[in-house]
Amino acid sequence: MDKVPPDLLQGSAKNLASCVWKRKMNYYSHHIGDFNSGTKNFTRLERWIYRDMIELYYDSEKPLPGDFDVLCDELGISSSEEQAAVSRILRRKFDLVDGEYQHLRCGAEICAYQRAVEKARENGKKGGRPAKKETQQEPKETQPVILANQTLTGLKANHFPLPNNQEPKEKVKTTVPPSGETAEVFAYWQQKMGHPQAKLDAKRSKAISGRLKDGYTVGELCGAIDGCLLSPHHMGQNETRTVYDDIELICRDGPRVDKFIKLARQGGTQNQLQAYLDDMDAWAATK
Secondary structure (H helix, E strand, O other): OOOOOHHHHHHHHHHHHOOOOOOOOOOOOOOHHHHHHHOOOOOHHHHHHHHHHHHHHHHHOOOEEOOHHHHHHHHOOOOHHHHHHHHHHHHHHOEEEOOEEEOHHHHHHHHHHHHHHHHHHHHHHOOOOOOOOOOOOOOHHHHHHHHHOHHHHHHOOOOOOOOOOOOOOOOOOOEOOOOHHHHHHHHHHHHHHOOOOOOOEHHHHHHHHHHHHHOOOHHHHHHHHHHHHOOOOOOOOOOOOOOOOOHHHHOOOHHHHHHHHHHHHOOOOHHHHHHHHHHHHHHHHOO
């Protein structure tokens, strides 16, 4: 819910432009903890108006109008006290980009929703989700025989030694089928980092889903990805010229996500960046 630098919002706007706005969004997740922590310095009037502004953003599925009078009219704001509150909220929580007030969190949530709608539409064109295959069962007349022989089979299991000349099974890297919020974060990372062919394996899926279970939202994890992009160290400007941009690294644990989000919100300022690079150098020395 915090204010985000304009350069990040412009990147978010490009992503939003790729979404298809055809279906009305009539639901959004309201995270009470995020809202309370992001509005702890607000008055009751400002909290109420800020909630209305967010709902207008989601309902229209686009940034708020840059014309202050038009915005107040759409919010039903008329008194000078309420107009002053709107002005303060815009300064704290929104950024004016290309004549519109943009909000990164709202934009990311809308984009994720539209991607899910588009995916469902594509599945519908293919006839819906494939039906689950029924498990083949033994004929009923053979089941009593199988059950009766289970004890005998257990007793004879180790009667003869098994040959030890079998070839070892090759370990296969598990690929997890993309689904839900995990897939949304992974798709955002693929696009931002330029890895369209990357696969969502079990390790990456575990890292993303683990942070989502910790309470981080899709928008916050997307913000952490943006923060990684702002770190020269992770983008290859280091002694080994190695790029550290994998989504598993970004989402490995909560403190790491927090640092990337903070870096994104501060727009890569020199002091914050240097502190973060020092921390990463110390971490790399232990590997």
